[in-house]
Amino acid sequence: MKVIRLQSPWGSVSVALDNPQLMTVEGSSDKAVFFGQGYGAVRFRLWQLDLSRRVGAGELSQIMGTGALRTDVFQRRLGLKALAERAEASDASADPSSWQGQQYQHIQAYVAGMNQALSDQRLLPAECLMLKYRPRPFSITDAYLLAQLKYFINSAWQYELFHTRLAGRLTPEQHQQLLTTVSQEGNPIPPLPLDANGQRFVDVEEALRDGLLGMKHLGLASPDTGSNVIAIGGQHTESGLPLLAADPHMGHVNPGFNMMCKLVSDEGLYAVGSHFPGAPGIIVGRNRHAAWGMVGIMADNQDLFWGKIDLAEQRVETVDGWVALQKEDQQIACKSGKSHEFTSYGFSHGRLLSEKDGYGLFLRWPALENPQGDITLYSLAKCHNWQTFRASLTHVHNSPMMVGYADIHGDIGLQAMGYIPKRKREIGSLILNLANPHHQWQGFVPFDELPVKHNPPEGYVAYANQYSESLFSHKCALSNRWHPPSRALRISELIEKTSRHNLESMQAIQDDKLDIFARQSLPFLLSYLTEPSILSEWDGDTRNIKASQLFDLWIQHLTTKVLCKVLKRGSRMLYVDFWPGCRWNILTILQHHLEDWQYQQDSVRQLVQDAYIAAMDGCSNLALPVVEFQHSIKRPEWVRKLLTGSYPYQGGNRETIHATRQNTDFLTQTQTGDSTPVRSKPYTFGPGFKILCDLSENGEMRYMMNTPAKGNPFSWQLKPTLQRWQAGLRWSMTTPSPNGENKNGRD
Known part of the structure; x- marks a missing residue:
């Protein structure tokens, strides 16, 4: 692509694609750079930006028809646009020299660039032509709206419906066994707090009963994240200075959620990394001094509440009486020209999602009380040491994250950020009662009380959504739904296996697909088989697709057999999909707790053998899975195929470092008894991009994305990028040192 040179109200700026995955913006001022970043975002991602804006505002039906009406109704009930307007007003009225005032000015420049690109756009994106509409100009409110949308969707509030439903069908012993978490140190973390005798506290039992009663009133019958960040200190590297690796996991969509950008200004801004189109700045990346990566912390930052409502009088019963x-x-x-009318309700502590017979279900999250916060991460892009790094995170109020860090001074660390409710007791994962004083929030966890780790003695930090006692013990409760320690244990194993690391060894860690749970559990499981198995020589490397499929099916059938006397099929399937550590818990139940699930303990042999036979039968009908990159336009079928990119699955599951996964498990697939191969459900979740940063004088940064910077919708245009991704090929550039020349290199 040729260089686009622009004049903005804040100075000159150029926009160019250095390669198919990196947009470079260089300008005479920071605001000019953000103008150029907004220009490039619309130039390459106009469809994605307009789609996201319509989702947040509840305006999809206008272009997609009544099939999107339910989504629009839900989004209108959330009221994200009102929150965006509040945040915008707060920043607009702030002192221009404050971080809020600066943020507003940067967003102004970004949106001005967006609208300049929209005005210059001669040919609309193919999606707009298919749907026969032209996007309207962007507003400053839209940038705040997209920030609120991204904040909201990075959560697991639906898990509360599932957890309440499931917990109500289990004894306390069964519940603890099925929904426990294993810490990185190997100890069980109970799903709900227990007293000294191992029993639930009275108020937790009360919360469970209230949640079940609320579901009964409302007629509700039923209701993943995953990323890695690694920083290795200089004592373990060839250069003597840190290395950092980050690979946020997200849904595989076309175009991807992120866009790789390099931002350079004459005022000293230098930042390169992932940009989420919609607001200026860099989310994950590096500058001349430091590098950072963000990982979902699995925090329980949203709650579902039920309560009595009187819509005629427009009021709800809370702990403070009727409000x-x-x-x-x-x-x-709607696209047809008709309109759908309804009424939404909310108050400071919740938005009404549904109502029935005088009872309502309300969703509460921190933005309802404080929608303001840092959404551009401008001060993070300019951090230059551990102290300024931590200070830059204090204003981030949105999605709770664990941020990994490394700098040229040799510091490494982890710091949690974001607003997380402070509760009297950790009962937030159940549906709560608005009128119960024990269920109310007690403010938010102060930043200085959030988990932090700085220059640990082992010389490295690694976070992969796991519960780590060194990070979380003796801290405020943040969640009860952690990932198992599989990825973190494997990362630690690989780090300790090599005495001196470089970018090549870090790349091998980032791409590793060995399932450590499979490797550890196979000796126990295989000991009950009476005949040789192909798994006998398998080391857990999921690139061996047939062995990996067989093992997965074996565990799935074991799960079904162990739980079938207590839980119906729907609950079993939801458990496998919702609970990250399900495999670890099923193995523990097999080894120690079968009697709690209506089996004799000596039934283990028969259960393992029967599950293995069923898995062998299932594997005979499974074709090689594929990884799909789905487009938001899915109808008619020929259009869906035209817009869907794919490649053969090459290994990786939710417990491997390269954690590709399916939306659901193998048992939800059709498995016939004939010889015709059954097409496995596609893998549609995994790493969205990967970056590697060398903090030495070399300053090299390697990066790769699975979708190009341009939002090309057609599958054949996506193919070259997917081929590079399959091969693990990264682009490379050199980051200039703080006092050196810009030695930018390109692949």
Whole structure:
């Protein structure tokens, strides 16, 4: 692509693609750079930006028809646009020299660039042509709206419906066994707090009963994240200075959620990394002094509450008595020309999602009380040491994250950030009662009380959504739904296996697909088989697709057999999909707790053998899975195929470092008894991009994405990028040292 040279109200700026995955913006001022970044975002991602804006505002039906109406109704009930307007007003009225005032000015420049690109756009994206519409200009509110949307979707509030439903069908012993978490240190973390005798506290039992009662009133019958960040200190590297690796995991979509950018200004801004189109800045990346990566911390930052409502009087019963509800008349325009009208309700502690027979289900999250916060991460892009890094995170109020860090001074660390409710007891993963004083929030966990680790004695930090006692013990409760320690244990194993690391060894760690759980559990499981198995020589490397598929099916059938006397099929399937550590818990139940699940302990042999036979039968009908990159336009079928990129699955599951996964498990697939191969459900979740940063004088940064910077919708345009991704090929550039020349190199 040729260099686009622009004049903005804040100075000159150029926009160019250095390669198919990196957009470089260079300008005379920071604001000019953000103008150029907004220009490039619309130039390459106009469809994605408009789609996200419509999702957040509840305006999809206008272009997609009534099939999107339910999504629009849900989004209008959330009221994200009102939160965006509050955040915008707060920043607009702030002192221009404050971080809020600067943020508003940077967003102004970004949006001005977006609208300049929209004005210059001669040919609309193919999606707009297919749907026969032209996007309207962007507003400053839209940037805040997209930030609120990204904040909201990075959560697991639906898990509370599932957890309440499941817990109500289990004894306390069964519940603890099925939904426990194993810490990185190997100890069980109970799903709900227990007293000294191992029993639930009275108020936790009360919360469970209240949640089940609320579901009964509302007629509700039923209801993943995963990323890695690694920083290795100089004592373990060839250069004597740190290395950092980050690979956020997200849904595989076309175009991808992120866009790789390099931002350089004459005022000293230098930042390169992932940009989420919609607001200026860099989310994950590096500058001349430091590098950082973000990982979901699995925090319980949202709660579902139920309570009595009186819509005629527009009020809800809370712990403070009856409180007024704010009524909002909604009108959703549909593509047909008709409109759908309804009324949404909310108050400071929740938005009404559904109601039945005088009871309502409310969703509460911190932005309802404080939608303001840092959404551009400008001060993070300019951090230059551990102290300024931590200070830059204090204003981030949105999605709770664990941020990994490394710098040229030799510091490494982890720091949690974001607003997380402070509760009297950790009962947030159940549906709560608005009128119960024990269920109410007690403010938010102060930043200085959030988990932090700085220059640990082992010389490295690694976070992969696991519960680590060294990080979380004796801290405020943040969650009860952690990932198992598989990825973190494997990362530690690989780090300690090599005495001196470089970018090549870090790349091998980042791409590793060995399932450590499979390797550890196979000796126990294989000991019950009476005949040789192909798994006998398998070391857990999931690139061996047939062995990996067989093992997965074996565990799935074991799960079904162990739980079938207590839970119905739907609950079993939801458990496998919702609970990250399900395999670890099923193995523990097999070894120690079968009697709690209506089996004799000596039934283990028969259960293992029967599950293995069923898995062998299932594998005979499974074709090689594929990884799919799905587009938001899925109808008609020929269009869906035209817009869906794919490649053969090459290994990796939710417990491997390269954690590709399916939305659901193998048992939800059709498995016939004939010889025709059954197409496995595609893998649609995994790493969105990977970066590697060398903090030595060399300053090299390697990066790769699985979708190009341009939002090309067609599968054949996506193919070259997917081929590079399959091969693990990274682009490389050199980051200039703080006092050196810019030695930028390109692949």
